[in-house]
Amino acid sequence: MKKTTAALGAALLAISAQSAFAQSSVTLYGIVDTSIRYLTNANAANDSQVQMGVGPITGSRWGLKGQEDLGGGLSAVFRLENGFNLWNGQLASSGTLFNRMAYVGLQSNQYGAVTFGRQNTPLFDQLGNVFDPLTVGNFDQDSWLPGALGYGLRQNNSVKYDGHFGGLEVEAMYSFGGVAGSTGANNMYGVTAAYAFGPFQIDAGYQQNSDLHNNKYRVANVSGVYQIGPVKAMAGWLYGQDNTGIVDLYMGASGSPAANFSTPVTGTNRIDNGLYAGAVWQVTAPLTVTAAYYYDHASNALNSDGTTLSTGVRYSAVLLAEYALSKRTEVYGTVDFTRGTGAATADFPGRNNQTGVAVGLRNIF
Secondary structure (H helix, E strand, O other): OHHHHHHHHHHHHHHHHHHHOOOOOEEEEEEEEEEEEEEEOOOOOOEEEEEEEEEOOOOOOEEEEEEEEEEEEEEEEEEEEEOOOOOOEEEEEOOOOOOOOOEEEEOOOEEEEEEEEEEHHHHHHHHHHHOOOOOOOHHHHHHHHHHOOOOEEEEEEEEHHHHHEEEEEEEEEEOOOOOOOOOOOOEEEEEEEEEOOOOOEEEEEEEEEEEOOOOOEEEEEEEEEEEEEEEHHHHEEEEEEOOOHHHHHOOOOOOOOHHHHHOOOOOOOOEEEEEEEEEEEEOOOOOOOOOEEEEEEEEEEOOOOOOOOOEEEEEEEEEEEEOOOOOEEEEEEEEEEEEEEEEHHHHOOOOOOEEEEEEEEEEOO
């Protein structure tokens, strides 16, 4: 009996010591956001539309993230994040529970983090967190430039490194294609380097995606941010070269000829030069105003017939006002205008322009 008691006591002490050493935490978090939006020229008959849908900059989501201290500045980390449509309760990606993120990895206080799974690309991290005024917006009419030119903003089967060294942040990612007989088909790799010094932040990056037939899509970006008191000014350039045909599809708004192309047209060598500029102004403690302008010049872009190629120009201007009711809840309103010429008219369902006005409500938990 004494031996049993002593053994039990030793086991409890060992468990207690292990618990004190390996501190762990799991956090439930999320965003619940929706807007009511009026949009002109929403179909081929140029009818207007009033619809409940996504918010302009944050889709609804919930997630779990966890961290366990392994000692010596090393931690195990994981994250599972699901996107959903608030207005109908459906998954944002049909049949995929954790469509936004699903990864596990190790994080070092000194050397950075290595993670494995479905993750944001380095390009998406930098645009969404720092350098894009709309954090890669959700409305198709506003998000087309970083969304389409950043084809593959999330990647499955990926290994990712993220390291911080003073003012320098380096991110790199490789995604396995999984195609038998070809390590290059269906794979992806990308890298970004961002540096912060005083009120400035700059970023440069490169990303390449391959389709199942080893056609390539390449995008390079250079971006900058400058903080002037309550105003954060942003500007950037994205260059894309696409032979996968995906950018022609992704540029199209719902109901447009581009969105209805039956299969990607490969080997066109589409070239995009995209520029953007904007500012975020903290007018008062509860009020934030964002203005953004996006421009893209495309060559070798598909016309509405889905076969011939020509040049196209597309641009949009956006104004967003957000008012915080508390630390977790805000109301907002946004106005935007988008227009295309040349091959870019294929991106619109009716006339070559659309105007949107929306109001919405967001709660963060």
